[in-house]
Amino acid sequence: MGLFGLLFGWPLAPVHAVVRLGELIQEQVERELRDPAAVRRRLEAIEEARRAGEISEEEEARAVEEVLRLMTTGPRRG
Template identity: 85%
Template sequence: MGLLSLLFGWPLAPVKGVIRLGELIQEQVEREMRDPAAVRRRLEAIEEARRSGRISEEEEARAVEEVLRTMTGTRRG
């Protein structure tokens, strides 16, 4: 049984590797998005954009809400 599964599973090994790599990248991105230092930098950038007049107050509120939603892992719905 082991030889047969090895023989038939071998051609799928690259596909399984790519899938696992994608999962690892997704996990790392999610970890970084919830990192308090990264969240603080994003909030500071939004605040600076508002102070300099590049975004409106409503856009600032939406951006802050999106950052906080991302940080907590909740989805819009």
């Protein structure tokens, strides 16, 4: 890269740092979505909400489906 690249690349360093930070956050979120203990906690919370009458059977089914979809495919990009 040399001196020329360093001089003209330096102003973009904060942009590169923010992009890398976003990538690291995304990787961490994806790891947590697939963590078996976290998935189990989310499924248990959904089941408890259903037992407490906070959500309907349909809402429970949709929530379980969403947890499983997130575990297998990751978050939606949008």
